[in-house]
Amino acid sequence: MKNLNYRNKKARALVLAVLAFSFIGCTNSQTDQESINEQADSVLQEVKLAKAESAATKVIEKNGLRLLALAEESPFPNASLKMISPKGKVNSGKQTFQFEVEDFDLAEPTEGDRSSLLANSAKGQHIHFILNNGPYQAQYENEFEAELSQGHNVILAFLSRSYHESVKSEEAFVFTDIQIGEDYAPFDHTAPHLIYSRPKGSYKLSESNRILIDFYLLNAELSAKGMKVELSIDETIFLLDSWQPYWVEGLDAGEHQFRLRLIDDKGNLVFGPFNDSGVRVVKIEE
Secondary structure (H helix, E strand, O other), rough: OOHHHHHHHHHHHHHHHHEEEEEEOOOHHHHHHHHHHHHHHHHHHHHHHHHHOOOOOOOEEOOEEEEEEEOOOOOOOOOOOEEEEOOOOOOEEEEEEEEEEEOOOOOOOOOOOHHOOOOOOOOOOOOEEEEOOOOEEEEEOOEEEEEOOOEEEEEEEEEEEOOOOOOOOOEEEEEEEEEOOOOOOOOOOOOEEEEEEEEOOOEEEEHHHOOOEEEEEEOOOEEOOOOEEEEOOOOOOEEOOOOEEEEEEEEOOOOEEEEEEEEOOOOOOOOOOOOOOHHHEEEEEE
8 A cells, every 4th residue: 555655645745835835925916826726726636536545445556557446435325216117018219217316416516526536427416327238328317218129128227426436225226127029038137237337438638547447236246255347458357356436547548448247256257148248448538
């Protein structure tokens, strides 16, 4: 943990330096005040980062990448999500989905330091709506439309903080299958399932110092001697033995390949339709 201690000391030193500068060298000029404000903002970010890193439960460094296992920030212990419609048999095509949300405010920013440390949605908190383990749709209202097709339509919807970190509590998600048509085997909701969430899409290089890695785990527990999530970032592999948010540092501009696989204690893929996410391409732009 030498790096974390160094960052904490550095943050404290920066705080003292800016305070001293603002006290001794402060003038009434707008330029000086803007400089002080910029340095203060920089220091604040360093302090937030030091605080977040000091709370990390594990740090893994490999091939120039640095992976941090994070404690959950801004917990929502009483948040709940329930799907009201559609119900019963439906046809393929566009369907209106309606959810009941309690103790969680959609379209509001999430409080806490992490909002300024990670890519953050200006639209606020939302529902991650994932169909058949495809890329999620961010929904900022509790009613919206989604396209369903013939066969199984396996839906995972969960509450998400504004910086896209999932709320991992028993009442904060909906996992269901809307089957359209008759000649299909039942979907096994009780089997272990891994659903990919973040990262997704593209990031500016300025916000890619830290990229959130997040997924949803159903009917499975991770442990050092049991099931794990195999995280591949390009050619580098990390084994995750706890379900919690992570962030990765050290990615350069360009395209990067992310992949998640749920594996057993022998390294074999756990049977299930979504337990290998396939390659998800993330782009970091200059």
